[in-house]
Amino acid sequence: RYEKREDFAVVMQPFFRNALLPLDSNGKPDLSFFAADCFHFSVRGYAEMAMALWNNMLEPVGEKQTYNNFTHDRSKLKCPSSEKPFLSTLRNSGFRNSNLNLEESEPSVPYWAVIVAVVAGVLAGSL
Numbered sequence: 001r002y003e004k005r006e007d008f009a010v011v012m013q014p015f016f017r018n019a020l021l022p023l024d025s026n027g028k029p030d031l032s033f034f035a036a037d038c039f040h041f042s043v044r045g046y047a048e049m050a051m052a053l054w055n056n057m058l059e060p061v062g063e064k065q066t067y068n069n070f071t072h073d074r075s076k077l078k079c080p081s082s083e084k085p086f087l088s089t090l091r092n093s094g095f096r097n098s099n100l101n102l103e104e105s106e107p108s109v110p111y112w113a114v115i116v117a118v119v120a121g122v123l124a125g126s127l
Contacts, residue, residue, distance in 0.1 A: 009089040014066045015052035022048075022070035033070060044072060051077055058084070060093035 002010050024030040031038065033045035041049060052068040055078045059065060086092055 003090060006091070009091065011057075011061060011087075011089055013053055013056040014064055015056040015068055016049070018067040020067065020070075030070070048072060054078070057087045060084075060088045061090050062093065064088075 002008055022030040022033050024032075033042055033048065034040065035042050035045075048068060048070050051074070052065070055076070056064050058078045058080060080086070084092075
């Protein structure tokens with residue numbers, strides 16, 4: 001939807017897709033990352049998520065880290081470089097054709113097929 005725009009981009013940041021529960025030195029869940037309800041993050045947990053999100057925004061599309069290692073190590077923060085001073089998008093990552101010659105395509109299912117399916121479903125359900 002937004003791939004043709006030069007002034008706006010939507011980019012999925014998958015840093016939490018394959019996250020593992022942080023463990024303490026005894027191999028048990030490290031509760032210092034969680035609030036008292038054991039569901040929401042604590043300040044430490046939110047700091048980890050913020051660092052992972054920041055790093056994800058600087059990583060090129062197609063090369064984004066999909067996990068967080070919960071090391072609480074600020075040295076793992078990535079910084080923009082002179083070669084890549086911007087947040088990564090499809091356009092500036094070169095992940096897809098940089099010209100983005102997207103053609104308007106027809107929907108894969110014609111609108112009338114949806115209407116026929118709904119009517120058939122209602123009829124079948126009422127029988």
